[in-house]
Amino acid sequence: MKGMWVVVVLLFVVIAVLGYLLIVTPAPNTGTVATTTGTGNSADIDTPGTTPLNSRVVVDAPRSGAAVFKTFTVTGKAPGPWYFEASFPVQVRDVNNAVVGRGLATALSDWMTTEDVAFKADITVDSYTGPATLVLMRDNPSGLPENDDSVSIPITIQ
Helix, strand or coil, X not given: XXXXXXHHHHHHHHHHHHHHHHHHCCCCCCCCCEECCCCCCEECCCCCCCCCHHHHCEEEECXXXXXXXXXXXXXXXXXXXXXXXXXXXXXXXXXXXXXXXXXXXXXXXXXXXXXXXXXXXXXXXXXXXXXXXXXXXXXXXXXXXXXXXXXXXXXXXX
């Protein structure tokens, strides 16, 4: 009878130790796409071997180095996770990196996808002419720096 109690106590200790290890050991990173439930907002997790989101942003107009008027339209495609609530911000910055114009790019179709989605943005530049940079920014409502991303294109404001 005494031997049976020793076995029961040893099993209890083994189970307790295994339970403790299960709780304190972190889960492995699987490198999959994470989705925030309820909002439809998804964000890619950067893992080695994956294509960064900003490399998938394509600007059809204006082309790099193009001369544009103070009011112009930006068109192209961006991956769904670049958007939040079907839009993302666009800025025009002067040679000193000051914001001289801005607009909001809006999705032209369903943005709640990981696929590329066409967008259009109407931009208005304040009283500035000369070399500038068009900056398309991933919408980041979380404010977390690891979710920041952008694409920059040189242009000239006429």
